[in-house]
Amino acid sequence: xxxxxxxxxxxxxxxxxxxxxxxxxxxxxxxxxxxxxxxxxxxxxxxxxxxxxxxxxxxxxxxxxxxxxxxxxxxxxxxxxxxxxxxxxxxxxxxxxxxxxxxxxxxxxxxxxxxxxxxxxxxxxxxxxxxxxxxxxxxxxxxxxxxxxxxxxxxxxxxxxxxxxxxxxxxxxxxxxxxxxxxxxxxxxxxxxxxxxxxxxxxxxxxxxxxxxxxxxxxxxxxxxxxxxxxxxxxxxxxxxxxxxxxxxxxxxxxxxxxxxxxxxxxxxxxxxxxxxxxxxxxxxxxxxxxxxxxxxxxxxxxxxxxxxxxxxxxxxxx
Amino acid sequence: xxxxxxxxxxxxxxxxxxxxxxxxxxxxxxxxxxxxxxxxxxxxxxxxxxxxxxxxxxxxxxxxxxxxxxxxxxxxxxxxxxxxxxxxxxxxxxxxxxxxxxxxxxxxxxxxxxxxxxxxxxxxxxxxxxxxxxxxxxxxxxxxxxxxxxxxxxxxxxxxxxxxxxxxxxxxxxxxxxxxxxxxxxxxxxxxxxxxxxxxxxxxxxxxxxxxxxxxxxxxxxxxxxxxxxxxxxxxxxxxxxxxxxxxxxxxxxxxxxxxxxxxxxxxxxxxxxxxxxxxxxxxxxxxxxxxxxxxxxxxxxxxxxxxxxxxxxxxxxxxxxxxxxxxxxxxxxxxxxxxxxxxxxxxxxxxxxxxxxxxxxxxxxxxxxxxxxxxxxxxxxxxxxxxxxxxxxxxxxxxxxxxxxxxxxxxxxxxxxxxxxxxxxxxxxxxxxxxxxxxxxxxxxxxxxxxxxxxxxxxxxxxxxxxxxxxxxxxxxxxxxxxxxxxxxxxxxxxxxxxxxxxxxxxxxxxxxxxxxxxxxxxxxxxxxxxxxxxxxxxxxxxxxxxxxxx
Numbered sequence: 079x080x081x082x083x084x085x086x087x088x089x090x091x092x093x094x095x096x097x098x099x100x101x102x103x104x105x106x107x108x109x110x111x112x113x114x115x116x117x118x119x120x121x122x123x124x125x126x127x128x129x130x131x132x133x134x135x136x137x138x139x140x141x142x143x144x145x146x147x148x149x150x151x152x153x154x155x156x157x158x159x160x161x162x163x164x165x166x167x168x169x170x171x172x173x174x175x176x177x178x179x180x181x182x183x184x185x186x187x188x189x190x191x192x193x194x195x196x197x198x199x200x201x202x203x204x205x206x207x208x209x210x211x212x213x214x215x216x217x218x219x220x221x222x223x224x225x226x227x228x229x230x231x232x233x234x235x236x237x238x239x240x241x242x243x244x245x246x247x248x249x250x251x252x253x254x255x256x257x258x259x260x261x262x263x264x265x266x267x268x269x270x271x272x273x274x275x276x277x278x279x280x281x282x283x284x285x286x287x288x289x290x291x292x293x294x295x296x297x298x299x300x301x302x303x304x305x306x307x308x309x310x311x312x313x314x315x316x317x318x319x320x321x322x323x324x325x326x327x328x329x330x331x332x333x334x335x336x337x338x339x340x341x342x343x344x345x346x347x348x349x350x351x352x353x354x355x356x357x358x359x360x361x362x363x364x365x366x367x368x369x370x371x372x373x374x375x376x377x378x379x380x381x382x383x384x385x386x387x388x389x390x391x392x393x394x395x396x397x
Numbered sequence: 398x399x400x401x402x403x404x405x406x407x408x409x410x411x412x413x414x415x416x417x418x419x420x421x422x423x424x425x426x427x428x429x430x431x432x433x434x435x436x437x438x439x440x441x442x443x444x445x446x447x448x449x450x451x452x453x454x455x456x457x458x459x460x461x462x463x464x465x466x467x468x469x470x471x472x473x474x475x476x477x478x479x480x481x482x483x484x485x486x487x488x489x490x491x492x493x494x495x496x497x498x499x500x501x502x503x504x505x506x507x508x509x510x511x512x513x514x515x516x517x518x519x520x521x522x523x524x525x526x527x528x529x530x531x532x533x534x535x536x537x538x539x540x541x542x543x544x545x546x547x548x549x550x551x552x553x554x555x556x557x558x559x560x561x562x563x564x565x566x567x568x569x570x571x572x573x574x575x576x577x578x579x580x581x582x583x584x585x586x587x588x589x590x591x592x593x594x595x596x597x598x599x600x601x602x603x604x605x606x607x608x609x610x611x612x613x614x615x616x617x618x619x620x621x622x623x624x625x626x627x628x629x630x631x632x633x634x635x636x637x638x639x640x641x642x643x644x645x646x647x648x649x650x651x652x653x654x655x656x657x658x659x660x661x662x663x664x665x666x667x668x669x670x671x672x673x674x675x676x677x678x679x680x681x682x683x684x685x686x687x688x689x690x691x692x693x694x695x696x697x698x699x700x701x702x703x704x705x706x707x708x709x710x711x712x713x714x715x716x717x718x719x720x721x722x723x724x725x726x727x728x729x730x731x732x733x734x735x736x737x738x739x740x741x742x743x744x745x746x747x748x749x750x751x752x753x754x755x756x757x758x759x760x761x762x763x764x765x766x767x768x769x770x771x772x773x774x775x776x777x778x779x780x781x782x783x784x785x786x787x788x789x790x791x792x793x794x795x796x797x798x799x800x801x802x803x804x805x806x807x808x809x810x811x812x813x814x815x816x817x818x819x820x821x822x823x824x825x826x827x828x829x830x831x832x833x834x835x836x837x838x839x840x841x842x843x844x845x846x847x848x849x850x851x852x853x854x855x856x857x858x859x860x861x862x863x864x865x866x867x868x869x870x871x872x873x874x875x876x877x878x879x880x881x882x883x884x885x886x887x888x889x890x891x892x893x894x895x896x897x898x899x900x901x902x903x904x905x906x907x908x909x910x911x912x913x914x915x916x917x918x919x920x921x922x923x924x925x926x927x928x929x930x931x932x933x934x935x936x937x938x939x940x941x942x943x944x945x946x947x948x949x
Contacts, residue, residue, distance in 0.1 A: 105830040109837065111446065117531025118868040119542065124526055155438050166613055222645055230649050237650045238641050240615055243428075339642045344614035348642070352435075357830055 081381075085374040089367065096366045097141055100359050101134050107154050107357040128154060128359075141363075150367070151360035155353070160364035163349070168368065170240070171346040175330035177261065178268040183323060185269070186276035191312075193277070194284045205277065213274035221267040221340040228263060236260050238342040264341040268334050272326060279322060283315035317387050324380025328373030426949050427634035429928055431939060432647045432659040436614045436640045442576035443519060443527040443591065451528075452939050453638060456619060457602040458576035461494060461513065464852075465941060466934030471749035473852055473936070475570040479508060479577055479603075481556075483570075489890075490564055492573065496556040499626050502579045502601050510558040514550045515580035518543075524588045529575060535566035567888060571853060577603070605943035606636060614640055621943070631946035633928075636939075651676065657925040660938055664734045670923050679933045680736055680921045684745040684850040687804065689723070689795070689811060689913040691716055692842050694873035699839045707873075709793055709842065714773045716910040720759045722766035722818045723811050729916050732803045736921055740914035742903040743859060745850045747935050751899040756907045766818050777819050784819035792821035796835070797845035799826030804845045807915065811845075836871050846871075847918075852935065853891070856902065857883045860911070874911035 108125040112118060125131055129140070144151060150160035189209075193202045212220075229237035236242075242256050287293065288311060296306050333347025346365060353361035437450045445454040463478040477483070483494045500508040520529040521536070521544040530542070537548035551559040562568040582601045583591075600608060605627040606619035617638040621628055639656055641647045648666060650656045652673060662670065662678070670676050691710035698705040710716060729737050738746065739758035746752050770776075775784040775791055784791045795811060797804045808824035815822045822843075827835070835841050848859070848869075861867035861883050862875040882902045889895040922938045924931055929946045931938075 104834055105828075106834045106837075109830070109833050112837065112868065113446075116446070116528060119531040120526060120528070123523060123530065127526065157439065157444065225646065225649050229653055229655075233653065237653060237655055238643075238646050239639065240612070243430075243616060243618060243637055246610075340646055342615070342639075342641045342643070342646065348614070355828075355830060 081378070085378070089370045089374060092370050093145065093363055093367050094138075094142075096363055097138065097359075098134075100357075100362060101137065105357045107359060110154075110356060150364040153353075153361040153364075154358045155356055155361065156358075160360045163361060164346075164364050164368055167344055167346050167349045170344050171331060171333055174261070174264070174268070174343065174345060175327065175334070178265050178272065178334075179323075179327050179330055181265060181269045182272035182276055182326070186273045186280055189273070189277045190280035190284055191307075193281050194288065197285070206281070209274040209277045212270045213278070215271070217267050217271060217334075217336045218340060220270055221263070221337060224263045224267060225340070235263055237263075238340070240343060264337050264343060267340070268330075268337045272330075275326070276319065276323070280315060280319055283318060284311060287311045287314045313387055317384055320380050320384045320387070324376045324383075325373075327380075328369075328376035331372035331376065332369035426947055428637060429633050429635070429658065429942075429945060429947060430637045430639050430656045432641045432650065432656045433617075433638045434640075434642055437617060437638075440608060440611070440617070442578070443525060446528050448937070449638075452937050453617060453619070454576060455604070456606040456636070456939070456942065457604045457608060458578065459500065459508070459603050460574050460576050461496075462570045462574050464571075464574070464936065466936050468934075471747055475574075479513075488564070489562075489568065490566075491559055491561040492568075493553075493557065493559050494573070496558075497626065498556045500603050501624060502581075502603050503607055503622070504579075504582075504601050506579065506581050507555070508577060508579075508603050509555040510552045511555070512577050512580045513558060514546060514552065515584065516575055516578045517550070518546055519578060519583065519588075519591075520575055522588055525591050533572075535562045535568045535572050537561065537563060565888075567890060569853075569891070579603070605632070609635070616640060625943075627943045629943075629946075631929075632943055633945045633947055636942060651923055651925075654925065657928055658922065658931075658938065659924075660920060660922050662921040662923045664732060664736050664921070666923075667734075667736075667921070675926050676923055677926050677931075678921060678923050679931065679938075680919045681933045681935055682745070682747045683737070683918045683920055684747055684852070684935050685847060685918045685920070686740050686743070686745070686850075687807065687845065687847040687915040687918065688740070689719070689807075689915060690836070690841075690844045690846060690872050691719065691912055692839060692872060693875070693911060694839060696840050696842060699873065707842070708789060709791060712773050713909045714769050715775070716913070717759065718766040718769035718773070718818075719815070719820075720910055720913040721762045721769065722820075723814050723913060723915075724761040725758075725915050726761060728803075728807045728810050731806060733916060733918060736919040737916045740917050742906045742914060743848070743850065743856065744854060744899060744903055745917060745935075748850075748854060748899075750893075750896045751854060753900040753903040753907075755900075756903060759910075761814075763814070763818050770818065775819075782819060783821050790821065791819065792823075793842045794823045794825050795843045795845065796825050796827045796832055796841050798829040798832050800829070808845055837868075839871070839873055854899065856899075857887060860902075860906070872911045874909070876905060876909060879905050879909075 107128060107130065108121040111121040111124045129137060148161070152158065153160050153163050156163045189205055193205045196202045225237045228235040236259060240257070240260055245253055245256050248256060293306060293311065296310060297303075331346070333345045333350055335347035335351055337343065338345040338348040346368070350362065350365040350369070352358075353365060433449055435449075437445070437447070437453060439445050439450060440454045440457060442451075442454045442458050445451050459479040461478060461480040462475045464473045464475050467474040479496055479500055480494045481497045483492050485492050494513075496508065496510060496513070498507070502508060517533070517536075519525055520527045521533045521538070521542065523530065523541045523543060533542070533544050537545040539545050549561050551561070553559065560573060562572070579601045602608065602622075603625075605622060605625045607622045608617070609620040610618040612618075619636040619638075621632050621634050641650060641656070644663075647656065647659045651659050651670070654675070667678060671678055692707050693711055695705045695707050725739055729739065741756040741758050742753070744752055770784060774786045776786070777784045779785070795808055797808045799805075805826065812822040812824045832844065832846075836844055836846060858867050859869045860874060860879055861870060862877070862880050864870055864873065879902060882898055882905070886895060886898045886902070889898060920933070920938070922933050927948045929948050930944045932941070934940060
């Protein structure tokens with residue numbers, strides 16, 4: 079409860095900080111309405127209607143009173159309530175991130191186990207080197223490369239978009255296949271870096287645990303290597319990974335800008351960056367709030383999971 | 398064992414999914430896909446602010462008149478659209494417009510004079526803040542700039558109305574070119590909340606296309622309205638605007654056949670695209686130019702509400718010297734090749750009648766630049782490599798928007814070229830939003846930016862001395878002779894006299910060089926050979942796309 083309360087205070091302070099930062103940083107949202115084809119009076123009118131001509135403390139008080147009623151205001155660009163704009167983008171981001179996250183965890187888990195079984199062998203060395211390469215490669219390079227191979231050369235997968243234009247006319251099964259097809263390249267692009275990180279982390283943890291004295295003791299007691307790995311090595315090695323995974327999931331929920339841009343996907347990353355570039359203040363605050371909230375939730379879940387694995391942590395959390 | 402199951406599962410997914418690829422890759426014969434960089438925020442013509450939004454919304458809503466580019470005269474020709482015909486009175490203060498009686502809204506209602514008057518009412522309503530707000534200066538207005546409907550319009554019958562203008566306001570057909578909105582739909586709503594109501598109401602349209610589906614941030618799907626008088630049996634049935642933010646993805650999808658048309662193709666991609674049989678390249682001479690802006694006013698003084706000249710750039714001789722010193726050809730060759738041209742002023746060569754052919758681009762000549770600077774008193778007296786005058790060094794920061802490779806390259810060339818004549822330039826990129834704000838508030842000394850010349854040509858907002866009347870005179874250029882000419886241009890009717898005034902204007906600008914005009918940029922469009930009757934003009938590539946058909 080205390081943890082939750084402190085998280086909410088952090089969230090509130092973060093949103094207030096972003097609000098103030100936006101108001102004092104250079105840039106003017108009404109400049110979008112300044113062009114040779116538009117009358118300059120319009121920009122002033124729009125600025126007035128945004129309430130940007132009022133003193134910053136007055137805007138801040140209004141903002142605070144609104145935020146407690148769940149009102150983040152109206153997006154300047156979309157001309158719709160911020161909550162509505164975010165709710166249009168958030169479901170995709172959550173599904174996309176979760177799929178990628180599950181793939182990252184499961185693939186890295188199997189690779190790490192495989193690698194540790196073949197420790198110092200060809201597979202282990204190959205996986206270690208390859209994971210470094212994927213970790214170092216920026217996602218835009220991976221994305222463009224995948225598009226080049228699978229879309230341009232092999233004509234197997236679509237290069238961008240969430241679905242085909244005529245997706246509504248398809249049967250449920252075809253529709254599912256259509257979404258899946260469109261998601262293959264983005265999910266791979268988003269996941270490869272994460273797989274490399276989790277693999278490296280887990281493999282090193284496994285290696286470390288295997289070299290602990292208690293493992294030798296357990297072997298001396300006659301436990302089979304399979305039993306030792308399953309009951310003692312993996313739980314011990316996974317525990318620290320959960321914290322990293324919690325942070326990673328929170329970051330994924332904040333949006334995967336590069337992947338979203340390359341594949342033209344409607345996620346939170348693109349929404350947030352566009353809002354920042356066009357100085358859509360209410361939307362930036364709304365996106366920040368949502369990202370912060372998701373990161374806090376993910377960290378809480380990670381803590382609870384860790385506590386489930388290690389009962390001592392529950393006592394620590396309760397104290 | 399587990400690994401075997403996993404492998405089996407992965408293979409199964411591929412087996413199930415991949416066979417359906419062919420269906421999705423299939424090119425539909427009655428569909429054209431146009432790539433767009435960003436999704437539209439509104440297709441309601443009231444709030445369609447960007448060039449792209451305007452182009453799409455014009456396909457949904459008809460205007461009284463339509464414009465097309467006249468290649469032979471290199472000018473815009475207006476022709477009837479929702480209006481069947483029009484007739485000006487003797488002193489051009491009113492026009493009688495007879496409407497077509499065969500235009501229906503999608504819900505079956507007829508388009509009438511009431512809709513036209515209602516549309517002008519909406520566009521000029523200060524509560525709505527439409528994109529046309531404040532642009533109806535030639536109409537009778539009330540104190541809020543709202544059109545006085547009683548004075549401005551007389552409805553003769555459902556298909557005929559008279560539009561009255563203020564005396565001596567010199568109106569033209571561009572003044573009545575607004576997309577018409579359905580009165581029976583929009584009159585139901587509270588005008589103060591219009592902007593938020595729009596999305597559900599863009600289904601009642603009257604254009605050659607209607608909005609079939611809008612997948613936010615993905616695609617905008619228009620379908621041909623077969624009841625429209627513009628519809629022909631061969632008209633493309635479905636027009637899709639696909640959002641692809643990444644340039645490389647657009648190129649890949651063009652090569653794949655996933656899209657049929659993309660604009661703003663870079664020069665370095667042309668050779669590769671030209672080699673592909675199914676892709677055609679069309680280019681149109683540009684009305685967009687880049688320039689190096691020299692603030693004629695002192696930024697610090699200006700922001701203290703004082704009007705004092707800039708110590709570095711207030712002299713025309715210095716500005717001309719800077720133009721001599723910059724190797725614009727090098728930037729042009731590197732980035733635009735044959736798809737650009739050196740600029741001499743703010744009137745694009747595409748406006749053949751208005752363009753001043755006597756003016757030749759200032760050549761790259763560092764020696765001449767040094768000579769002019771010396772004449773103005775800028776000399777390297779202390780031999781430190783930087784010229785100075787009255788103890789002040791010629792040193793400044795040149796700002797440009799980060800993320801634009803052409804301007805980044807231009808900034809580097811300019812920095813090096815000016816260094817060679819003893820000017821110390823620091824080229825600094827800036828976030829575009831910040832750069833724009835600082836330029837508009839005259840806080841910068843020098844910057845790189847660009848303009849697109851509006852159609853019809855409108856020079857006053859850019860070059861008139863009064864900065865309130867000329868919000869785009871970002872360099873703070875002031876010349877009473879130019880002001881007189883611009884006033885005369887405003888009062889003149891299109892024709893030879895006006896063109897002479899345009900040429901005189903260019904003469905003065907050439908002599909004063911308020912900024913360094915760098916180069917005109919062509920719009921290069923790559924499109925599939927499936928599109929028939931495609932024609933790109935300075936008005937855009939999808940303009941008149943109801944004339945397109947798809948080659949089978």
